[in-house]
Amino acid sequence: MYPDSIGKHRSPWKGFYQKNQFSILSWGSIFLGIFTVYHAVSDGDFSFLMTLSSLFVLFAFALLLIKALMMKSISNISLKTLECYALIFIGRLSSILFYEGYLPYDKSGDWFYQLSEILALIMVITLIVYIVGIYPQTYSATKDTFKLNLIPGLTLAPEVRVLQLVIPAFIIAIIFHPSLNNNILTDTAWTFALYLEAVAMIPQVMLYQEIQDARMGLEPFEANFMFSIAVARGLQFAFWISSYHELNDKYGTNITKQYPGHMVLFSQIANLVILGNFILKYISNARKGSVLVI
Numbered sequence: 248m249y250p251d252s253i254g255k256h257r258s259p260w261k262g263f264y265q266k267n268q269f270s271i272l273s274w275g276s277i278f279l280g281i282f283t284v285y286h287a288v289s290d291g292d293f294s295f296l297m298t299l300s301s302l303f304v305l306f307a308f309a310l311l312l313i314k315a316l317m318m319k320s321i322s323n324i325s326l327k328t329l330e331c332y333a334l335i336f337i338g339r340l341s342s343i344l345f346y347e348g349y350l351p352y353d354k355s356g357d358w359f360y361q362l363s364e365i366l367a368l369i370m371v372i373t374l375i376v377y378i379v380g381i382y383p384q385t386y387s388a389t390k391d392t393f394k395l396n397l398i399p400g401l402t403l404a405p406e407v408r409v410l411q412l413v414i415p416a417f418i419i420a421i422i423f424h425p426s427l428n429n430n431i432l433t434d435t436a437w438t439f440a441l442y443l444e445a446v447a448m449i450p451q452v453m454l455y456q457e458i459q460d461a462r463m464g465l466e467p468f469e470a471n472f473m474f475s476i477a478v479a480r481g482l483q484f485a486f487w488i489s490s491y492h493e494l495n496d497k498y499g500t501n502i503t504k505q506y507p508g509h510m511v512l513f514s515q516i517a518n519l520v521i522l523g524n525f526i527l528k529y530i531s532n533a534r535k536g537s538v539l540v541i
Contacts, residue, residue: 273471277306284359292353293486300482301363307475308332308370314468320385321377323469325454327393327409329375331447334413336368338440341433348427349437390457393450409450416442422503423510425494438507445514448476448521474529477522484515 281302289295315321343350343361350356378386392405403410420439428434451473455465465473487508494508 273310273467277303277475280306284355288355288357288359290353292351293489294351295353295355296482296486297351298353298355298360298363300479300486301360301367303475303479303482305363305367305370307472307479308367308374310468310472310475311374312370314466315374315377315382319382321374321382322385322387323454323458323466324374324378324386325391325451326375326378326386327391327450328447328454329371329378330409331412331443331450332371333368333375335440335444335447336364336371338436338443340364340368342428342437342440346428346430346433348425348429348434387454387458391450391454392457393453395449395453412446412449413443416446419510423507425507425511426496426504427494438511441511442514444480445518446521448473448518452521452525470529473522473525477519477526477529480515480518480522484519487512487515 281299284298284302285291285295289298311321311324315324339349340361342348343364347356351360393408393411395408395411396402397411397415417439420435420442424431424434424438426434428437455469455473491508491512494511495506496504
């Protein structure tokens with residue numbers, strides 16, 4: 248085969264790399280990190296999926312933080328989604344830092360899983376500080392209004408509309424929560440975090456729909472942030488679809504104790520439905536090398 252034909256044969260791959268260079272380098276880095284973590288702090292138990300999911304979430308917020316540092320801008324980032332995730336990490340950490348009921352069974356649950364959650368919380372708080380105090384002029388405040396009235400007849404100010412996600416998640420967590428910690432406060436806090444995480448990306452998706460230009464689409468930082476969150480949710484679903492029954496108390500006489508595992512699984516399915524369209528478009532646009540429009 249002649250050199251020219253070799254170049255022509257490889258050009259589609261070269262073109263694919265050039266169009267997706269940022270994504271390829273980003274995902275190469277995360278998979279290298281996962282490979283290192285798996286061999287360093289895991290003993291291969293199936294529950295490592297929980298730690299793996301946490302790593303993808305950490306990677307997602309790291310992308311947004313890198314964007315803020317490099318571009319000195321927090322445009323296209325939803326403060327409401329960040330507020331939800333701050334509550335999510337606080338709720339989860341209030342359980343996993345003091346009790347072992349919801350930790351991975353493998354060695355990553357000894358300390359690494361908790362560390363990744365703490366680091367993610369720090370990143371989210373840092374991003375909130377950037378929005379509120381450092382680069383507020385770049386925040387899309389007029390677009391990040393979460394124009395969704397989930398409670399008929401109730402009109403809320405844009406700043407507090409996120410409570411439409413927070414309050415129902417908390418109420419459902421009070422009613423349907425497992426008891427692996429045997430502590431109602433931390434059991435409820437962990438469950439609240441899981442339920443809220445299922446809907447936390449809705450404000451971000453709605454913000455993208457409000458601001459994006461069909462000719463420009465999402466920036467690589469934003470697209471990979473969303474896809475990282477989607478991968479994390481997929482890993483969580485894979486874990487809970489095989490483990491949800493462990494959250495149920497089959498000997499309990501109270502219906503709320505018999506089916507918390509089913510509620511957890513339902514929340515995972517709901518989250519994948521919310522992100523499903525984005526996942527398909529991300530894969531399709533990566534293959535074509537075109538911009539991503541939600």
